[in-house]
Amino acid sequence: MSPTSFSRSITVFHGRTAPESGTLVGYGAVIEALQLAVPLPRDLALISAKRRQYRVAGWRVFTPRHQPADTLWAHLVFALKYEGLDLLFFKKLFAQLPAATVEEWVRHAPQSRYARTVWFLYEWLLACRLDLPDLTQGNYVPVVNEQLQYAAATAPPVSRQRLRNNLPGVAGFCPLVHKTATLEQYLTRDLAGRAQHVLRGLHADVLVRTSAFLLLKDSKASFTIEGEQPPPTRALRWGHAIGQAGQQPLSREELLRLQQLVIENSRFVRLGYRTEGGFVGEHDRQTGDPIPDHVSARWQDLESLMSGLLDAAAHLETAGYPPVLSAAAIAFGFVSVHPFVDGNGRVHRYLIHHLLARLGFTPPGIIFPVSAAILERLPAYRQVLEGYSHPVLELIPWRKTADHNVEVLADTSDYYRYFDATAPAEFLFDCVAYTLEKTIPQEVAYLQRYDALKAWLDEGFQMPDKLVATLIRFLEQNQGILSKRAREKEFALLTPEEVAQIEQQYAVHFPD
Structure with missing residues (x-):
């Protein structure tokens, strides 16, 4: 199934302009070569001819020493090592990859963490078992590289591949998050x-x-x-x-x-899971x-x-x-x-x-x-x-x-x-x-200021709570000034001197 070449020189790739001309490798190279029906990863990997390594939006640039061999396996190892896990990519890849190919990779390097990871993913994602014996030696290594992506803290051992399953999900649903x-x-x-x-x-x-x-x-x-x-x-x-x-x-x-x-009101809406497209x-x-x-x-x-x-x-x-x-x-x-x-x-x-x-x-x-x-x-x-x-x-x-x-x-x-x-x-x-940092502290501060002003009003005027709420709301709506309409209606019993005192206290408690 392998095409003649995976690596390819690019300057623009699917609408993304590369930061410099170079060689596309890893997930992007395999997706293009095998025409996998998956979205491109958030960052594409590029081998620079200028011997420098850096990151820019949408790209990770590597030096020539990172160049993988022009084989599917080499590009998968590069991707796992430097780009992290892409479960959708592997699910689509495995759909067209013969089981014998994965078995051959594992038999060739049974202690390779990357071979063991691909083996585990094949069985985990496809819910099947490859014709391979359980491993009996080797250190346990995590499935998710925690230098690249966030992983579950609990990681039960998987004795068959001698891995620790720190995936933050289950086979039926498992989004992943890159470290940024x-x-x-x-x-x-x-x-x-x-x-x-x-x-x-x-x-x-x-x-x-x-x-x-x-x-x-x-x-x-x-x-x-x-x-x-x-x-x-x-x-x-x-x-x-x-x-x-x-x-x-x-x-x-x-x-x-x-x-x-x-x-x-479900008169015009059918409740429950859909039974039609959407x-x-x-x-x-x-x-x-x-x-x-x-x-x-x-x-x-x-x-x-x-x-x-x-x-x-x-x-x-x-x-x-x-x-x-x-x-x-x-x-x-x-x-x-x-x-x-x-x-x-x-x-x-x-x-x-x-x-x-x-x-x-x-x-x-x-x-x-x-x-x-x-x-x-x-x-x-x-x-x-x-x-x-x-x-x-x-x-x-x-x-x-x-x-x-x-x-x-x-x-x-x-x-x-x-x-x-x-x-x-x-x-x-x-x-x-x-x-x-903003909404909750602001609300707490508002209530504390409200209560302080209310205590002052209670002491001086013995207003009912409902009237206090109305008064403060009117002051809020008019930048701390009681409107002429409010002074002539709801608060007609207040003298001009009392109104001035209230407005002054409002400015003290609500300076903003």
């Missing part, structure tokens, strides 16, 4: 500890009110992201559901319950033909895909994998599958709260209003969603249906099982950091 400077910086900042510090010592009443505000803020933002303006009661109900995140293990039934809470995008105004930005997973594959996702979520609860990375993998995997006709977006964002709470990242009784942070970053959010869906869209065969939907014409489930979750993880960390 951005993620490393976030992981060293102890964001969860910062949340505990901000909330520590707060009066119980302030903590309860902070929690209620954050829940409602997140609920409203989640609806706004979907272009909806729900009535207050509906936003409150969804906020209450968000507040329960992490209390119950994920299951098929739990996901269906959440969808029912989101939709409420896509995100527009329809042609004249013909009604679908114009997809994202094609959802084939409905026939949903039971298998969602079972894998739920198994992976359960695995991550005990795997010692960073909570924000776990939340990114499960939540963005869910929205990529798009298992429901409607409600996918809000359940997707609920899953972020669920994983963060379940893994102990968020303090008990508090949620981080991640949806509010997403709302302020909608272009970046869409870019993350499209960053994977658009390249995959080119690989999914589909046709339009009579009702202007899409019908996927092949098993595409692997595109949703094994994806690069690096960009979603970076984006989610941005949102979590924003809520911890």
Whole structure:
């Protein structure tokens, strides 16, 4: 099956301009040579003729001494050594690679960690057994190279290949995250500890009110992201559901319950997993033909895909994998599958709260209003969603249906099982950091200032709580000045001198 050559000289490759002319190697070279139906990796590997090694956006440049031999095996070793694991790549490769070829590689170098890794992946991904005896000697080595990608802390031994399985998922669902400077910086900042510090010592009443505000803020933002303006009661109900995140293990039934809470009126929406195609995008105004930005997973594959996702979520609860990375993998995997006709977006964002709470990242009784942070970053959010869906869209065969939907014409489930979750993880960390370092401290500070002003008003005027709330709201809306209308109506009993005193105190407590 091997072509005459894998390595090839390039200056431009599939629309990417190389930082210099060089030789494409590793995953990119094999994908091109064998025409594998997979997206290109986030970084392509290039051998420089100028004897220098560096990284730029979309590329990793190596020196001539890194040049692999022009064989499939040599390029696979290079990829595993320098580019990390790409499970989708290996699943597609194994589909056209004879089992005898893998057996030959292992027999030739049974102690090679790369041969053992390829052997393990073949059996793990295809759920089959090669005609090879179990290894009886050799050190145990991890499947995931932790210098390149994040791995599970728990790594049970696999005696057959003498490996430690530190993959952060299961065979049915396993996104991977590359180590980046951005993620490393976030992981060293102890964001969860910062949340505990901000909330520590707060009066119980302030903590309860902070929690209620954050829940409602997140609920409203989640609806706004979907272009909806729900009535207050509906936003409150969804906020209450968000507040329960992490209390119950994920299951098929739990996901269906959440969808029912989101939709409420199912008169025009069929609840449960889809039994038809699905896509995100527009329809042609004249013909009604679908114009997809994202094609959802084939409905026939949903039971298998969602079972894998739920198994992976359960695995991550005990795997010692960073909570924000776990939340990114499960939540963005869910929205990529798009298992429901409607409600996918809000359940997707609920899953972020669920994983963060379940893994102990968020303090008990508090949620981080991640949806509010997403709302302020909608272009970046869409870019993350499209960053994977658009390249995959080119690989999914589909046709339009009579009702202007899409019908996927092949098993595409692997595109949703094994994806690069690096960009979603970076984006989610941005949102979590924003809520911890800005939104929550601001709300806590507001409530403390509100309570101080209220105490002053109680002492001097003995106003009912409802009237105090109205007064402060009017002052907020008019930059600290009580409007003429308010002085003549709700607060007509106040003298001009008292109004001036109140405005002065407002400026003291709310200088911003």
